[in-house]
Amino acid sequence: MNGLVVLLLYALALALIGMMLVQGLSRRVDLLSIRNLYLASFIIYQIASPASALSTGNFSGFQIADATSLGKLFLLYAYAFTAVYLLSYHRLHLSDWLTKKFSGISADVPDSLLTGLAIATVLIALPLRFLGARIALLGGLSSSVSFSMAAIACAIAGWVWGHRRFNFAVIAMAAVIFAVSLVIAMYGSYSRRPLLGILMGFCWGAYYRWARHISPKQLLIKTAPLVLGGMLVLSAFTAIRSHKSSALDVREVIRKMAGADVKTGAKDVLGGQSCGAASLWALEQYPDYLEPKPLFSLQYMFYYYVPRKLWPEKPDVLSNHVASLANIKGVNQTGITIPPGVIGYAAAEGGFYALIIYAIFFGQFSRFFDDFVRRNPGNAFIILPIGSAIGQFLGLARGDIAVMTNMIVVGFVSTFLLMLIAKKMFGRPTRTEYWIPVPQPR
Numbered sequence: 367m368n369g370l371v372v373l374l375l376y377a378l379a380l381a382l383i384g385m386m387l388v389q390g391l392s393r394r395v396d397l398l399s400i401r402n403l404y405l406a407s408f409i410i411y412q413i414a415s416p417a418s419a420l421s422t423g424n425f426s427g428f429q430i431a432d433a434t435s436l437g438k439l440f441l442l443y444a445y446a447f448t449a450v451y452l453l454s455y456h457r458l459h460l461s462d463w464l465t466k467k468f469s470g471i472s473a474d475v476p477d478s479l480l481t482g483l484a485i486a487t488v489l490i491a492l493p494l495r496f497l498g499a500r501i502a503l504l505g506g507l508s509s510s511v512s513f514s515m516a517a518i519a520c521a522i523a524g525w526v527w528g529h530r531r532f533n534f535a536v537i538a539m540a541a542v543i544f545a546v547s548l549v550i551a552m553y554g555s556y557s558r559r560p561l562l563g564i565l566m567g568f569c570w571g572a573y574y575r576w577a578r579h580i581s582p583k584q585l586l587i588k589t590a591p592l593v594l595g596g597m598l599v600l601s602a603f604t605a606i607r608s609h610k611s612s613a614l615d616v617r618e619v620i621r622k623m624a625g626a627d628v629k630t631g632a633k634d635v636l637g638g639q640s641c642g643a644a645s646l647w648a649l650e651q652y653p654d655y656l657e658p659k660p661l662f663s664l665q666y667m668f669y670y671y672v673p674r675k676l677w678p679e680k681p682d683v684l685s686n687h688v689a690s691l692a693n694i695k696g697v698n699q700t701g702i703t704i705p706p707g708v709i710g711y712a713a714a715e716g717g718f719y720a721l722i723i724y725a726i727f728f729g730q731f732s733r734f735f736d737d738f739v740r741r742n743p744g745n746a747f748i749i750l751p752i753g754s755a756i757g758q759f760l761g762l763a764r765g766d767i768a769v770m771t772n773m774i775v776v777g778f779v780s781t782f783l784l785m786l787i788a789k790k791m792f793g794r795p796t797r798t799e800y801w802i803p804v805p806q807p808r
Contacts, residue, residue, distance in 0.1 A: 368420045368421065368433060368434055368437045369421070371417075371420060371437035371438060371440070371441050372417045372420050372421045372437075374441055375413050375414075375416065375417040375420075375441060375444060376413070376414075376417055378413055378444060378445060378448060379409045379413045379414060379417075382405050382408075382409055382413075382448070383409070386402045386405060386406075390402070390582075391582040391585075395736075396578065396736075396739070397573075397585070398569070398570065398573045398574075398577075398578075399736050399739070400732045400735040400736050400752070400759055401455055401732045401733070401736055403566075403756060403759045403760055404451075404728065404732050404759055404762060404763065406760065407759065407760050407761060407762055407763035407764060408447075408448070408451075408708070408763040410763075410764075411641040411642070411707050411763050411764035412444060412447075412641070412642070412645060412707045412708060412709050412763050412764075413444060414642070415639070415640075415641045415642025415643075415645075415707075416440055416444075416641075416642030416643070416645055416646055417642070418642060419642045419643045419646060420433060420437050420440075420642075420646070424643075425643040425646065425647070426639075426640035426643040426644075426694075427640075427643075427692070427694040427695055427696070427697075428640075428643045428644065428646070428647040428692050428694070429647075429692065429693075430643075430646060430647065430650060431650065432650070433646075436646055436649060436650050437646075439649060440645070440646055440649055440709070443649065443709050443712070443713070443718070443721055444709065446718070446721060446722070446725070447708070447709060447712075447721055447724075447725045448725075449725075450721075450722055450725035450726060450729070451725040451726075451728060451729045452729070453729070454725060454726040454727075454728075454729025454730055454733075455729040455730070455732055455733045458726070458729065458730060458733075460730050461730055461733055461734035461737055462737070464734065465734060465737040465738050465741055466741070468738070468748075469738065469741040469742050469748065475746070475747075475788075475789075475792055477526045477529060477530065477536075479792050480522055480525065480526050480746065481522075481523075481526055481536075481539055483522060483788050483792075484519045484520075484522035484523050484526070484539075484543055485519075485539075485543065487515050487516075487518060487519040487522065487784065488515065488516060488519040488543050488546050488547060488550075490515055491511075491512040491513075491515035491516045491519065491547075491550050492512075492546070492550065494508045494509070494511055494512035494515065495508075495509060495512035495513075495516075495550045495553065496553070507776065510773055510776050510777065511776065511777070511780045512550055513550065513551065513559075513560040513563055513757075513777070514563070514754040514755070514776070514777030514778075514780055514781050515754075515780070515781065515784070516546075516547035516550040516551060516560070516563070516564050516567075517547070517560075517563040517564050517566075517567035517753065517754040517755075517756070517757065517777070517781075518567060518750055518751060518753065518754040518781040518784070518785075519543050519547060519567075520543060520544055520547050520564045520565075520567040520568040520571070521567040521568065521570050521571035521750045521753035521754060522571060522746075522750055523539065523540040523543045523544065523568060523571065524540070524567065524568035524569060524570065524571025524572035524573075524575070524753075525571035525572070525574070525575045525746055525750060526539075526540070526571075526575075527540045527568075527571075527572055528571065528572040528573075528574075528575030528576030528577070529575055529576065531576070540568070544564065544568065547564040548561070548564065548620075550564075551563065551564050552603070552620075558600065558603060558761075559757040559758055559760075559761050559765075560757060561599070561600060561603055561757075562600060562756070562757040562760055562761075563754065563755075563756060563757025563758070564757075565596040565599060565600060565757075566596070566753070566756035566757060566760065567753045567754060567756060567757075568592075569589075569592055569593075569596065570749075570750070570752070570753030570756055571750055571753055572592065573589070574739070574744075574749050574750075575746075577589050598628060601628045601629075602628055605628060605630050639764075640704060641704075641705065641706065641707045641710075641764045642707070644688055644692075644704050644705065644706035644707065644710055645706045645707040645709045645710035645713075646710075647688075647692055647706065647710070648684075648688075648706040648709075648710035648711070648713045648714050649709065649710065649713040651691075651692075651713075651714075652713045652714045652717070653717065656691065656714070658714055658715055658716055658717070659684075659714065659715055660715055660716045660720070661715050661716055661720055661723065662681070662684070662714075662715050662768075663683075663711055663715060663724070663766075663767050663768040664723075664727075664768070666681070666683060666768035666769070667768045667771055667772055669681065670768060670769060670772045671772070683766045683768060683769060684705075684706065684710075684711065684714055684766075685703040685704055685705040685706070685765075685766050686703055688703075688704040688705075688706060689702050689703075689704050692704075703766075705764055705765045705766055707763060707764050708724055708728070708762075708763050708764075708767055709721065711724070711767055712724050724767070728762070728767075731771070732759075735752050735755075735778075738752060739752065746785075747785040747786065747788070747789045748782075748785075750781070750785060751778055751781040751782040751784075751785055752778060754777045754778065754781040755773075755774040755777045755778050758770045758773050758774045758777065759774065762774070
């Protein structure tokens, strides 16, 4: 029976990919939209990864008692989440008030000033990463903001490069900003999300300044080198990363990346790691064997901002306990985090009703950012801060959904305020916009 379940899961993945391509190439929804980034994450971590586990029987150390029944239940959850997420995104308009309130007339800024802003931003990110991380109570927040600042610096560089792609000075500037951002993203970090944030930040800026306005055929041909280059860097980092690698200096990390097995890294990136198995395990364990915590992730979104030093008894997110609860062998059960994906979190936090609530929430969360782009075509001061959060969005369907949602908010708000200050200081109000068809979700 699992063969049919796996087939139906892959059919769902192909249907979503087909929808994104058709709507993107017809300009109905941007190919590089927050909705599509979230769906790409969902396909990898909550469709392909569990489908692989069910088809091979390799559950990454998790003990699954009845894979056949579990596969059917997971299939129901996956289809239900997808349907409700898309209905929420396309049919509900709860975010309209906020996007209207913070949208406004665009402002013209010369590329030379934007270049200076990108350099200043990455220079701000350096002390936040290397000095701010050592400040008691604020270390985690400082690191998160530094990653966002590096990402928006790359987004600005991509925006400027998109308009002057063959200008040697611009290419050199972008290369320097990208190199410094790499140092910020990889220094003492095990996570791939900071690196992914700067790679995708550059792509985001280049897309909305240049690639969005070319024909679909040219879009696929001309952006392929950017996508391939980013994938090679991410795969190399994935292949060499370990908890020990976070203690290496950046030069050693880059040296190891140069000799990394890129094929293995790419397989790890696209395979979803153990997220699918963890999702299946959570669905089987809750509520029959473990006690659910109803909608805990929504509660933790508020707890997140309270430092643990001020609240030592602050509850932990589920991913910190999955390895010990599941008694995974051969790992440091108290040190490793294994997030069970949005479906696994829903199973552990109420079951089907939690799944529906989270699908509605993330549908509206995605639409909020995409509506900002649609309402402000060509406005770098609004479009680029969204690019600072892409690294988190690409892991949102897998990771700690409460923590990563807050990291998106912190990153977006901090960079949005930075760009707002820059607009007030240097921007010249204008009503001239890029007259292009703005995709509308349908």
